[in-house]
Amino acid sequence: MARPKIPRKSTAVDMTAMCDVAFLLLSFFILTAQFKPSEAVPVTTPNSVANKIAPQKDVVMISLNKDGHVFLSTGDGADDRDKKREILKSLNSSKSLGLTDDDIEKLVKAPFLGVPLAQLNQQAKLKTEQMTSETLPGIPCKDTTNNEMIDWMRAVADVYQGGHPPNLLLKGDNVAKYPYFKNILSAFKKNEFFKFQMVTSPENVPQGTELWKNNMKGKKGEE
Amino acid sequence: MAEMDTSGGGGKHKKGPGVKKGKKLSTRVDLTPMVDLGFLLITFFVFTTTVSQPTAMKLFLPDDRTTPENQNKAKESGALTILLGRDNHVFYYEGILAPDGSNFKSTNFKDIRDEIIHKKSVTDTADLVIVIKPGDESTYKNVIDILDEMSINVIKRYALVDNLFPAELDLMKATEGGAPAPVAGQ
Numbered sequence: 343m344a345r346p347k348i349p350r351k352s353t354a355v356d357m358t359a360m361c362d363v364a365f366l367l368l369s370f371f372i373l374t375a376q377f378k379p380s381e382a383v384p385v386t387t388p389n390s391v392a393n394k395i396a397p398q399k400d401v402v403m404i405s406l407n408k409d410g411h412v413f414l415s416t417g418d419g420a421d422d423r424d425k426k427r428e429i430l431k432s433l434n435s436s437k438s439l440g441l442t443d444d445d446i447e448k449l450v451k452a453p454f455l456g457v458p459l460a461q462l463n464q465q466a467k468l469k470t471e472q473m474t475s476e477t478l479p480g481i482p483c484k485d486t487t488n489n490e491m492i493d494w495m496r497a498v499a500d501v502y503q504g505g506h507p508p509n510l511l512l513k514g515d516n517v518a519k520y521p522y523f524k525n526i527l528s529a530f531k532k533n534e535f536f537k538f539q540m541v542t543s544p545e546n547v548p549q550g551t552e553l554w555k556n557n558m559k560g561k562k563g564e565e
Numbered sequence: 566m567a568e569m570d571t572s573g574g575g576g577k578h579k580k581g582p583g584v585k586k587g588k589k590l591s592t593r594v595d596l597t598p599m600v601d602l603g604f605l606l607i608t609f610f611v612f613t614t615t616v617s618q619p620t621a622m623k624l625f626l627p628d629d630r631t632t633p634e635n636q637n638k639a640k641e642s643g644a645l646t647i648l649l650g651r652d653n654h655v656f657y658y659e660g661i662l663a664p665d666g667s668n669f670k671s672t673n674f675k676d677i678r679d680e681i682i683h684k685k686s687v688t689d690t691a692d693l694v695i696v697i698k699p700g701d702e703s704t705y706k707n708v709i710d711i712l713d714e715m716s717i718n719v720i721k722r723y724a725l726v727d728n729l730f731p732a733e734l735d736l737m738k739a740t741e742g743g744a745p746a747p748v749a750g751q
Contacts, residue, residue: 357596364603371610388709391717392622406705511621514705520649521701523708524727531626539621542709551678552719 383413383454383475385515389545391553396541397509400425402498403541404491405454406514410522411480413456414494425501425508426450432497433459441466456480459490483525491529499533510538624712626725643692645684647677647711648729649703650737655711659684662732669736674710681718695723700737 383405401417416422416429427450434441437459441449445466449455456478457465465473483491502508510530514523530538547554641660648656655677658668672680685693695715699708708725715723729737 354595357600361596361600361603364600364607368603368607368610371607371614375610375614387619388706390620390622390709390713392620392713394621394623396619396621514709516704516706518705519701520699520703520705520708523705524699527626527725536626537623538626539623540709541619542622544620545713548678548717551717552682553717556719 383407383415383456383513385513386517387513387541387543388516390540390542391545391547392542393544394539396511396539400502400506400509401511402508403511403513404526405475406512406518406522406526407475407480408515408517409480410484410518411456411475411478412483412491412522412526413454413475413478413480415454423450428501429494429497430462432500433462433493436497437493439463458482459493483522483529485525489525489529491526492532495529495533495535499535507535507537510535511541512538513541622709622712622716624725643688644694644696645681646696646698648733648737649697649699649707649711651700651702653704653707654737656733656737662730662736664732666732666736669733674707674714677711678714678718681714681720685718685720690721693720693722695720697723697725698727698729698733699725700729700734 385405385407399417399419399422401422403415403417405413405415407413416426427446430441430446430449433439434446439459439462441463445463448466449462452465452468452470452473454473454475455462455465456473456475458479458481461479465478481490481494483489498508512523512526530536547557644660646658646662650656653674655672655674657670657672657677657680660668662669681695684695697708697711697715699711712723712725714720
């Protein structure tokens, strides 16, 4: 009985193709990933179950750090920079700050604005490295009598008037006290900004709660 | 792989008829570890990029300037007032605060959810309104946490109010002492 000999095949598979795929994917992900812009103002945001991604365009971001200092920044795009320039120009004329065009250009390049209005020309003289949330005093909004956020928001409202309203983002620190938040809110309200968003870190919806049940059913949560 | 030909010089002479030529080493490298590494890096990048996206929570502020006639008054029976105090303390009362403060209760961020669920189950949806009053000593996190509770429990009507009555302040001060209350989600 001659049994046909089955040639014993090696179990080693050629890994080259798989390796190619792996590294192709790897390079794809690395190249497409957007780097997190270095945060000018370090803020630890609270968690929330909100699942909407924070917008990136037409952003006016107000950061509230742990000491209650308030900083204002805009998006990085060219449009956003133009808007920032217009905001500064509008403030310059309405509050007669005496900023030169050169000062305004410098402030537009600054990562954030965080000084009382009267000191804006001094912030313009600082180098970018010197502008940190520790060295700058922040926009005063501690009490209702001296709430410069109102002026800032008025300038923002003027600039965005007529067009698409800005995406107001409020990024507050966990330990920032409520009164600061309240004063920012009153600055929003005074300028008829009734819609804004708060930046948070994502968190899972606790199991068994109503929102969780809704999500399970595939219902869309309320906006 | 890293073997060297140690047969020395003059190998030619020694090679007899039965002696094979030095075996040609295969150029194939085992790529399995490299593939492993590749996929490991992929998973790492995928996870880290998606997680770091900040999310945004929407808040619509009421227009304060509306005339009193247009303001919607909260029905007493359907109102639940939540006060936020120092060190993550939470206080609440249903309806109107009793003059002697008997319905003023203290709780924390963990237990307030049960209270909201309870209130929601016993009141008509149309009447239910939650009034959130953060005290001056409460933090931004507290406010976000309680707003988050609203979306977790699908509360349609809630208001963020910041004028605390003196009676509420006194009761809060009286109850606030002691250790900080536990924080939600820990």
